Amino acid sequence: xxxxxxxxxxxRSFLKTSVLASGGxxxxxxxFNACKEDAKMPVDLSQLNYNDFxxxxxxxxxxxxxxxxxxxxxxxxxxxxxxxLIAEELDVLWEDVYVVQxxxxxxNYRNQTAGGSxxxxxxxxxxxxxxxxxxxxxxxxxxxxxxxxxxxxxxKQGVIINANGETIGYGDVVLEAAQLEVxxxxxxxxxxxxxxxxxxxxxxxxxxxxxxxxxxGLDYKEAGMVYxxxxxxxxxxxxxxxxxxxxxxxxxxxxxxxxxxxxxxxxLTEGRPNWSVKLSTTDKIVVVGKTIWDAIKGAKAVKTTxxxxxxxxxxxxxxxxxxxxxxxxxxxxxxxDGDVEKAFAEADKVVERIYESTFLPHNTMEPMNxxxxxxxxxxxxxxxxxxxxxxxxxxxxxxxxxxxDIHVDLTRMGGGFGRRLYNDYVIEAAEIADKIxxxxxxxxxxxxxxxxxxxxxxxxxxxAASIKDGKLTGYHLKEACVNGNMYGLVPNFFPAGAxxxxxxxxxxxxxxxxxxxxxxxxxxxxxxxxxxxxDELAEEMEVDRVQLHxxxxxxxxxxxxxxxxxxxxxxxxxxxxxxxxxxxxxxxxGVYQGLxxxxxxxxxxAEVADVILDNGMPFIxxxxxxxDCGIVVNPLxxxxxxxxxxxxxxxxxxxxxxxxxxxVPSANNFSSYQLIRMGQTPEVDVHxxxxxxxxxxxxxxxxxxxxxxxxxxxxKATGQRLYKLPFMNNLQSKEVIG
Amino acid sequence: xxxxxxxxxxxxxxxEADSDTPLLWVLRDQxxxxxxxxSCGIGQCGACTxxxxxxxxRSCLLQVSQAEGMNIxxxxxxxxxxxxxxxxxxxxxDVPQCGYCQSGQIxxxxxxxxxxxxxxxxxxxxxxxxxxxxxxxxxxxxxxxKVAAKKMS
Ligand code: FES
Ligand code: FES
Numbered sequence: 001x002x003x004x005x006x007x008x009x010x011x012r013s014f015l016k017t018s019v020l021a022s023g024g025x026x027x028x029x030x031x032f033n034a035c036k037e038d039a040k041m042p043v044d045l046s047q048l049n050y051n052d053f054x055x056x057x058x059x060x061x062x063x064x065x066x067x068x069x070x071x072x073x074x075x076x077x078x079x080x081x082x083x084x085l086i087a088e089e090l091d092v093l094w095e096d097v098y099v100v101q102x103x104x105x106x107x108n109y110r111n112q113t114a115g116g117s118x119x120x121x122x123x124x125x126x127x128x129x130x131x132x133x134x135x136x137x138x139x140x141x142x143x144x145x146x147x148x149x150x151x152x153x154x155x156k157q158g159v160i161i162n163a164n165g166e167t168i169g170y171g172d173v174v175l176e177a178a179q180l181e182v183x184x185x186x187x188x189x190x191x192x193x194x195x196x197x198x199x200x201x202x203x204x205x206x207x208x209x210x211x212x213x214x215x216x217g218l219d220y221k222e223a224g225m226v227y228x229x230x231x232x233x234x235x236x237x238x239x240x241x242x243x244x245x246x247x248x249x250x251x252x253x254x255x256x257x258x259x260x261x262x263x264x265x266x267x268l269t270e271g272r273p274n275w276s277v278k279l280s281t282t283d284k285i286v287v288v289g290k291t292i293w294d295a296i297k298g299a300k301a302v303k304t305t306x307x308x309x310x311x312x313x314x315x316x317x318x319x320x321x322x323x324x325x326x327x328x329x330x331x332x333x334x335x336x337d338g339d340v341e342k343a344f345a346e347a348d349k350v351v352e353r354i355y356e357s358t359f360l361p362h363n364t365m366e367p368m369n370x371x372x373x374x375x376x377x378x379x380x381x382x383x384x385x386x387x388x389x390x391x392x393x394x395x396x397x398x399x400x401x402x403x404x405d406i407h408v409d410l411t412r413m414g415g416g417f418g419r420r421l422y423n424d425y426v427i428e429a430a431e432i433a434d435k436i437x438x439x440x441x442x443x444x445x446x447x448x449x450x451x452x453x454x455x456x457x458x459x460x461x462x463x464a465a466s467i468k469d470g471k472l473t474g475y476h477l478k479e480a481c482v483n484g485n486m487y488g489l490v491p492n493f494f495p496a497g498a499x500x501x502x503x504x505x506x507x508x509x510x511x512x513x514x515x516x517x518x519x520x521x522x523x524x525x526x527x528x529x530x531x532x533x534x535d536e537l538a539e540e541m542e543v544d545r546v547q548l549h550x551x552x553x554x555x556x557x558x559x560x561x562x563x564x565x566x567x568x569x570x571x572x573x574x575x576x577x578x579x580x581x582x583x584x585x586x587x588x589x590g591v592y593q594g595l596x597x598x599x600x601x602x603x604x605x606a607e608v609a610d611v612i613l614d615n616g617m618p619f620i621x622x623x624x625x626x627x628d629c630g631i632v633v634n635p636l637x638x639x640x641x642x643x644x645x646x647x648x649x650x651x652x653x654x655x656x657x658x659x660x661x662x663x664v665p666s667a668n669n670f671s672s673y674q675l676i677r678m679g680q681t682p683e684v685d686v687h688x689x690x691x692x693x694x695x696x697x698x699x700x701x702x703x704x705x706x707x708x709x710x711x712x713x714x715x716k717a718t719g720q721r722l723y724k725l726p727f728m729n730n731l732q733s734k735e736v737i738g
Numbered sequence: 739x740x741x742x743x744x745x746x747x748x749x750x751x752x753x754e755a756d757s758d759t760p761l762l763w764v765l766r767d768q769x770x771x772x773x774x775x776x777s778c779g780i781g782q783c784g785a786c787t788x789x790x791x792x793x794x795x796r797s798c799l800l801q802v803s804q805a806e807g808m809n810i811x812x813x814x815x816x817x818x819x820x821x822x823x824x825x826x827x828x829x830x831x832d833v834p835q836c837g838y839c840q841s842g843q844i845x846x847x848x849x850x851x852x853x854x855x856x857x858x859x860x861x862x863x864x865x866x867x868x869x870x871x872x873x874x875x876x877x878x879x880x881x882x883x884k885v886a887a888k889k890m891s
Contacts, residue, residue: 202832209837210828211820212773212813216838219772227767252739253756292776293763297756365777365785365838365872414775414838415872446778636832640878644835647874670782670870678876679867 014126015133016041016053017178024060025174028053029130057086057134063158063171065090066098079412080204081633082123088196089131089189092158092170099204101410121602124694132186134177141177142168157195191631191692200636205412215412217369217383218443225371225439226255228432229295231285232452233306235663236513239282241307248287248301253294255438257302259283260431267398267427280452280514282309286432292443310512315659315666318458318482319356321509325480326354326462331505335491335563338501340466343474347466351540355463355529356724359482359658360456360518361665363675366414367449368425371441372433374399379406379430380439384413386420394423395430418517422454447668455658456518457482457511461529466501467541472552474501477530483515484508493523494571494599495530497564498552513660519648520700523600525725528653531596531708536721545595546579566599573689574606574626581687582608582624591621594713598705602696604628604689607646607705610682611713618717618731620650620682620710628689629696635688638698643684645702651676653707657726742802746771747815757803762786764802765812773813773841777870784869787842788812794849813841816848824848827886835873843869847883855891857883 015029018041028041030053042048048056048068058066067083083099135155142160143150145168152163158170191197208215233239245257261283268281285302289295344350370383372395379401385391385408392406413420429442444452459481466474475495491504518524538545549571556568575597579585584593590612597606610622623646632638655674659666667673711722714731724730744751746769753768760779765771765788777785779798786797789811816822824847834840843866850857850865857865862883871879 200832202829203834203837205837206829206832206834207820209834209840210813210825210844211816212771212841214772216775218776221770221772291763291767293756293759293767363872365783365836365870366775367777413836414777415836417872446780640832640835640875643877644874647876648872651874669780670778671780675870675872676874676876677867677870678880679863681874681876684877 015182018043019175019178024058025178027057027134029055059170059174061171061174063169064096065092066100068100080201081637082127084196084201084633085127086131088194089128090135091155094196121696128188129186132188136183136186137177137180138170138173140180141173197633201634216366216414217411218366220371220382220411222439225441227289227292227295228440228442229287229299230428231299231302233282235312237308237310237312237663238306239309241305243285244303248298251298253290254298255288258286258435260286263398263431264427288436296445312663313511314661322460322480325507325509326460326478331507334504334506336503340474340476340501340503343501344466347468347473349467350464351537352464353533355461357459357525358725359458360656361450361453361658362417362419362518364415364417364419367446368444369441370426370429372429373439374434382409384411384420385423385426386416391423391426394427398427398430399434417519418521419454421517451665451668454514454516457484457515459525463533465537470541472499475499476503479506482509482511492563492565494566495552497556497561520600520704523704527598527704528707531705532711535712549575549597570604570628571599574604574628577626577687578606578608578624584608592713592717594709596705596709600704601701603701605701605705607709609709609713611717613717618714622683624685625702626687629698630691630693631695632688633695639686641698642686642702646684646706647676647681649703649706650710653710653725654727657729742806744805746810747812755802759802760798761800761802761805762797771812771814775838775841784846785839785842787845789849794846813845822848823889824886827882830885831878831882833875833878833882835875839871843879851887851890855887857887
């Protein structure tokens with residue numbers, strides 16, 4: 001087998017091995033930092049500790065490989081794709097590989113975060129190096145046994161072969177290999193020699209999922225465990241005044257009714273902030289029950305009185321304030337190239353539009369929940385979180401315990417979408433457990449989940465562009481957003497770098513409504529706004545939409561700049577690909593097409609939506625999607641991710657309506673909040689660009705552009721431009737789609 | 739507290755519960771059949787779908803007192819070895835993303851295909867429309883139902 005990418009790297013520092021007492025070889029490794037000098041490898045699997053290593057591989061004497069996967073699984077497939085990288089370079093049969101979710105033991109378990117579609121990208125090299133190093137050690141052991149040069153041996157699918165054609169299985173040399181020096185010079189495979197990466201590989205948990213085995217946080221049980229339902233203020237801006245739990249306490253299934261909040265308040269006010277905490281500091285009532293139903297029923301029986309503590313905000317007033325901010329001058333400039341004012345003054349024409357979005361709840365299918373057991377010896381936490389390390393730190397600080405006392409076990413997550421980056425529910429569980437001194441699981445109902453969320457903030461953009469002599473000369477984007485500045489973190493995205501005079505300004509509107517990251521946080525609405533705007537610009541300029549983009553990207557190629565994150569070549573590549581695959585621009589009777597092309601999360605995507613009119617109403621028939629995400633590690637998982645992102649994007653752009661009135665959310669369950677359903681989904685035709693560049697994210701990038709493609713297609717079908725989410729509420733003919 | 743006799747996956751169980759307790763919670767918390775999922779509790783999402791006398795039913799809306807005398811099947815009892823044609827199709831297509839909604843999706847599909855082994859796309863989309871998948875694995879679900887239908891006909 002041909003190898004390439006020879007790299008010299010001190011492998012000794014990040015990888016150690018041991019012989020397991022039960023037989024087999026154990027490899028402990030660190031992905032991003034060297035092992036401690038005195039890091040000790042366990043010899044017993046029950047002793048795996050993640051103080052010194054962030055993951056382990058076990059190779060048994062039968063040649064079977066167990067990988068302790070390091071990233072929490074939220075449905076983006078990393079629990080499958082990351083072990084694929086190790087297995088590829090270790091060169092074993094995928095059938096012989098087992099994957100176990102590694103627990104989080106202390107703060108030393110770094111980078112165990114699922115969010116931002118970064119998992120694969122960051123681990124691409126280190127995981128492959130680890131596999132390749134282990135393979136080399138096995139080869140060296142076999143060579144030593146045969147008394148030949150290691151360089152004359154090769155290994156494939158778990159078998160080592162020497163020049164005489166003799167073979168030996170990995171399992172037969174693990175004990176010797178484990179005692180060898182860790183080699184320094186390791187070769188990684190040439191991508192064209194991959195046998196696992198790039199093959200369709202089913203989700204490693206598939207058998208458990210389809211037979212209903214316990215996997216998720218809500219499924220976790222422990223002897224003596226009780227359940228807690230938390231009553232939180234019904235409106236943002238309210239706090240607890242008093243409550244009467246007499247009836248609840250009389251219920252046979254109710255164990256106790258308590259309040260929490262003190263410790264969380266102390267933690268937050270004593271200046272131990274933690275970005276992953278989005279916590280209201282009011283007292284909350286907790287009903288502890290023998291079963292979940294006991295707790296939920298008990299909570300309904302508690303009589304509560306709330307008082308207003310700060311503003312009770314409404315969407316109406318947000319809308320007005322955000323528009324005032326957009327028209328005002330309180331902006332902070334995020335990026336400024338050239339002189340937009342001059343360009344605008346000299347223009348033949350200036351086009352200006354405003355785009356408006358709503359708040360969005362995450363609505364993971366599995367509501368927030370977490371198990372906690374606080375004992376003098378340790379604090380045991382079990383459940384779904386995208387940021388286990390931050391959760392451990394927050395709980396240590398909440399309870400005033402050393403971090404070594406905190407032990408987090410991760411479960412599979414019934415969806416994340418950004419919600420489980422925030423550990424408010426872990427902190428609640430820990431505070432409850434600390435108070436009742438019993439193992440307890442805090443369980444949110446759908447209503448709790450939707451009404452006390454960490455929402456995608458409502459946001460408005462004003463985009464203006466100047467046209468002179470048929471060319472785009474200036475582009476000025478202004479953002480006003482509740483609690484944040486979405487654009488602040490992505491100032492180097494298209495069209496930055498493509499237009500000489502370019503400026504981005506932003507201004508926040510402070511609110512007591514908790515907001516945070518929602519799938520593709522900075523771009524999920526920005527892309528809709530910009531990609532709709534470009535469609536209108538092309539029309540105003542009387543140029544072909546595709547040509548407009550190709551020309552702008554040519555500008556970037558001619559003037560390369562470090563202040564451009566995207567690759568103009570790759571964006572042009574996906575654009576041309578989607579045009580070809582969707583037949584964009586070639587009119588088919590009765591089919592109206594909308595285009596969108598976007599870069600985010602290091603991935604380049606172009607999409608075309610085909611809309612037809614059914615009795616005068618637009619219906620999304622098909623979406624064609626071209627993606628350049630580098631090497632596709634697992635085409636099966638990648639396809640699922642890509643399609644899911646597109647449909648999720650369509651659902652939220654079309655239907656998601658969420659607002660506030662006097663601090664109270666407008667919806668609390670799926671009866672009042674519409675998620676996309678099967679009958680509303682178009683066919684999604686996905687194409688991946690061929691590439692040998694390191695893989696980039698797929699959990700998010702197909703979502704942001706699709707809303708723009710849909711809006712542009714609906715415009716062609718109906719003549720109506722859409723500026724406000726959700727589109728359904730703003731279509732002149734209301735009975736649309738599906 | 740009253741007791742109820744339930745027949746689940748061909749086994750007899752006696753449980754103690756308030757009569758208005760949703761069967762969902764009895765299954766999950768008392769009988770430890772956690773494959774049936776909670777997501778909305780109001781019959782809107784289908785995560786809690788089970789079969790009662792062969793018909794797809796929402797266990798969050800069914801009170802334990804109403805479930806007596808019914809022949810109840812949960813995802814755990816759909817097949818002995820996880821090899822019901824629908825489960826096999828789910829595996830072949832690799833449908834699940836986060837996986838949370840999938841036992842409900844599988845139970846809905848299995849009951850539907852018992853009645854209609856040669857469904858059109860339209861019929862599949864109608865039959866599955868009550869089951870939400872937040873990860874939007876809908877296209878794979880549709881494909882998998884078609885694969886399962888072929889096996890079952
Ligand atoms: S939990 Fe029963 S339908 Fe949603
Ligand atoms: S697979 Fe995640 S909700 Fe359906």
